[in-house]
Each structure stands twice: as structure tokens, then as C-alpha cells.
Amino acid sequence: MIVEGIVQFNIIIMSAESSEQLEAEGTEDEVCASCGTAAVDDVKLKKCACNLVKYCSVDCQKSDRPKHKRACRKKLAEIHDKELFEQPDGTHEGDCPICFLPLPLDMKKSSFHSCCCKSMCDGCVYADYLSNGGNRCPFCREPNVSGEEQHNKRVMERVKANDPAALYQMSSRRHREGNYDKAVEYLRKAAELGHSEAHYTLGTIYVKGQFVDKDEEKAIYHYEKAAIGGHPKARHNLAIIEGKNGNFERAVKHLIIAANLGYEESMKALWNVFSCGNITKEELDVTLRGHQAAIDATKSAQRDAAEAYYRRASASQP
Numbered sequence: 247m248i249v250e251g252i253v254q255f256n257i258i259i260m261s262a263e264s265s266e267q268l269e270a271e272g273t274e275d276e277v278c279a280s281c282g283t284a285a286v287d288d289v290k291l292k293k294c295a296c297n298l299v300k301y302c303s304v305d306c307q308k309s310d311r312p313k314h315k316r317a318c319r320k321k322l323a324e325i326h327d328k329e330l331f332e333q334p335d336g337t338h339e340g341d342c343p344i345c346f347l348p349l350p351l352d353m354k355k356s357s358f359h360s361c362c363c364k365s366m367c368d369g370c371v372y373a374d375y376l377s378n379g380g381n382r383c384p385f386c387r388e389p390n391v392s393g394e395e396q397h398n399k400r401v402m403e404r405v406k407a408n409d410p411a412a413l414y415q416m417s418s419r420r421h422r423e424g425n426y427d428k429a430v431e432y433l434r435k436a437a438e439l440g441h442s443e444a445h446y447t448l449g450t451i452y453v454k455g456q457f458v459d460k461d462e463e464k465a466i467y468h469y470e471k472a473a474i475g476g477h478p479k480a481r482h483n484l485a486i487i488e489g490k491n492g493n494f495e496r497a498v499k500h501l502i503i504a505a506n507l508g509y510e511e512s513m514k515a516l517w518n519v520f521s522c523g524n525i526t527k528e529e530l531d532v533t534l535r536g537h538q539a540a541i542d543a544t545k546s547a548q549r550d551a552a553e554a555y556y557r558r559a560s561a562s563q564p
Contacts, residue, residue, distance in 0.1 A: 279314065280306035296321035331499050334476035337507050338442035343385050344370040350544045351478065351508055355553070360400040361388035363411040368556065369549035410441035417444070426457040437468065442475030449480060473500070478509035485515070498525055505533050508540030
């Protein structure tokens with residue numbers, strides 16, 4: 247019994263020593279990378295953007311910058327690329343709020359409703375038309391309105407609530423009116439709120455120099471933001487830019503991700519890349535399966551019925 251008690255006591259002592267050692271190891275790195283000041287109650291250390299080191303003050307961070315700059319930039323580039331080249335779960339269009347299937351990339355197969363600023367697939371809109379005569383919004387049930395003025399009024403209500411979809415729509419309306427400065431202003435507000443289509447549009451106008459000074463750096467920034475949000479065309483454009491700059495490996499990564507989101511142009515580009523020997527047959531086959539799966543996910547009998555109806559209606563018009 248005495249021996250057992252001694253053993254248990256020793257185990258308790260060893261456990262306590264181990265805990266103290268772990269605590270010491272945990273706080274060993276809690277010091278300013280410049281002056282070595284430890285993190286205590288009255289000293290709060292702030293992480294550098296790269297998360298590699300911490301500083302007790304701005305002055306210490308500036309002082310350590312020459313030594314840390316290279317490692318910091320390398321780590322930030324790694325963090326950036328990890329986020330940029332991660333395959334999104336879906337496209338920037340998201341899912342139809344009614345049937346919950348992914349919205350098609352072809353915007354002609356869905357419609358925007360100014361009452362709730364939601365986009366719905368034609369299948370759900372057509373189904374609501376068959377059951378309710380199409381006199382209301384299939385999602386929020388608000389009665390439909392006619393005329394640009396009424397639609398503008400509804401969108402402006404959502405603009406006041408900082409709805410990014412409404413801000414983007416208002417940008418399009420101001421563009422049609424020829425008020426390009428206001429259109430860009432609305433685009434920037436929508437982009438700040440994370441609207442991927444707004445980021446893509448800003449990227450395009452910076453590439454072309456439309457309504458703003460041409461700026462490739464800003465174009466890439468907005469294209470990358472849109473691509474991270476699941477915008478395949480923005481990612482395809484990034485692939486083109488990387489290819490022109492000789493960064494073929496990065497270009498291929500962008501094309502594969504865009505193709506896996508169902509973007510046809512990127513899949514076609516990958517066939518050309520394969521013919522040049524810059525992608526293996528296995529990689530091409532895997533991407534082709536992912537590409538087809540993304541397209542199939544947007545299909546349904548209800549959407550097929552709507553497409554057939556609209557095709558007949560279009561054919562019957564003089």
C-alpha cells in the first residue's frame with residue numbers, strides 16, 4: 247500500500263511538472279520578435295499579418311521589418327495562393343432559393359426579382375406561373391409590378407438596406423442611363439459587400455480602361471476576389487493573364503477550377519492545353535467528369551419544361 251502510494255504521488259508530481267513545462271513551452275514564443283518583451287497582463291502582443299511573429303508595438307514592428315520582410319512576403323503569398331486555388335463548393339450564382347438546385351451559369355435561364363432582389367431559376371418561375379398565373383414573386387409572394395419606375399423604386403428600397411444584389415442591379419441601371427460614374431460607384435459598394443459579379447465587372451473595366459483608368463493590378467485584384475467567390479469567368483480571365491505572363495502552371499490551375507464549376511470555355515481551353523502536353527490524360531479525364539457533374543447538377547425536369555415552353559413562345563413570336 248505504501249509503495250502504491252509513493253508511485254501515485256510520483257505520478258502526480260510528474261504530471262504537475264509536465265503541465266508547468268507545457269505552459270512554459272506555450273508562452274516561450276509569446277514575446278515580441280523585435281525587443282523580446284514577453285506577453286504579460288499589461289503588454290499585449292499583436293500578430294503580424296503573416297501570423298509568423300508578434301510585436302508589442304508599431305515601432306518594434308517597423309524596426310524588425312528589414313529582417314522579417316522576406317519571410318513575411320513569402321508566407322503571405324502562400325496564404326493568398328491557398329485561398330485563391332481552393333475549389334469552391336459552387337459558383338457565384340449560388341442556389342435557386344426555391345428548388346435549392348444550383349443556378350445555371352447562363353443568366354438567361356434565371357430571372358432577377360426586384361421585390362426581394364433574389365434570382366430564381368426559370369423552372370421555379372414557370373411552375374409558379376402554371377399554379378398561380380405568374381402574378382406574384384415565386385419567393386416572397388409580393389405582387390408583380392410593371393414599368394421601370396416601379397422596379398427602380400423597389401430596388402432602391404433594397405439599396406438603402408445595403409443589399410449587394412440591389413447595388414449591383416442599380417449599377418446596371420445607371421450604366422444603361424449613361425451615368426457611368428454612378429454605375430462604378432454602385433459597383434464598388436457592391437464589391438465591398440462581397441458581390442462576386444461586381445468584382446468581376448470591376449476587373450473587366452479596369453482591364454479595358456472603361457470609365458476608369460486602365461490598371462491591370464486592380465483588375466487582377468477584383469478578378470481574384472470574384473474567383474474566390476466562385477466566379478468561373480473571372481477565374482478563366484486570370485488564367486489568360488497568367489498564361490500571357492508565362493505562368494502556365496498557375497494558368498492551368500485556374501482553368502481546372504473553372505471547368506469543375508461547369509464553365510465551358512475553360513474546359514475547351516484545357517483540351518488545347520492537353521494537346522500541347524501541359525496536362526496529363528488522367529488530369530483531363532478527372533476534370534471532364536467534374537465539369538459534367540457541375541452541369542448535370544443544374545438540370546431538372548422542371549427546368550427542362552420551362553426551357554421548352556420559352557422556346558415555343560419565342561418561336562411563335564413574329
